[in-house]
Amino acid sequence: MHDDVTREARCFCGGLRLTLKGDPFYVSSCACTRCQRRTGGFFGVTVYVRPEQILERSGETRTFHLTDGSTTFHRCAHCGTSMWWVPDGEDDVIGLAGGCFVGQGLPAPQRMVFTATKHPWVCLPDGLPTFEDAPG
Known part of the structure; x- marks a missing residue:
């Protein structure tokens, strides 16, 4: 991990910002229908970090909790950009x-999950591990 790297995540309007220290511990792409609807795109990319990597947060958020009790999403209160989410019961990953x-x-x-629900014309990079559903 490159601990000296600092990155800033911003919402569409720039009102919500997170400053992250170091590289993520995992990056995953997902073509599940939830990610497609959450992003408005054909798949989502999630950057997984530890809470202690968040150096600063500014801006107002609104939360959305999935009715199945699995995840809480944090969105910009102004433009609605989905910025981060936390799986319920897991306080060590964002x-x-x-x-x-x-x-x-x-x-x-490092992988693409839920490929069974990807659009058929979405091409995957050669050598990328893929899973039709959630990995085991």
Whole structure:
């Protein structure tokens, strides 16, 4: 891990910002229908970090809790950008929206999950591990 790297994630309007120290411990892409709807894109990219890597947070958030009790999402209170989420019962991991780190040289995803629900024309990079569902 590169502890000296600092990156800033920003929402669409710039009102919500997170400053992250170090590289993520994992990067994953996902084509599940939840990620497609959450991002408005054809798949999502999640940058997984530890809470202690968040150096600073500024801006107002609104939360959305999935009715199945699995995840709490944090969005910008002004523009609605989905910035980060925390799985319920797990206080040692935060998922950050990869697209919020525009132009900051994030590591490439290490896998693609839920490929069974990806659009058929989405091409996957050669050698990328893929899973039709959640990995075991």
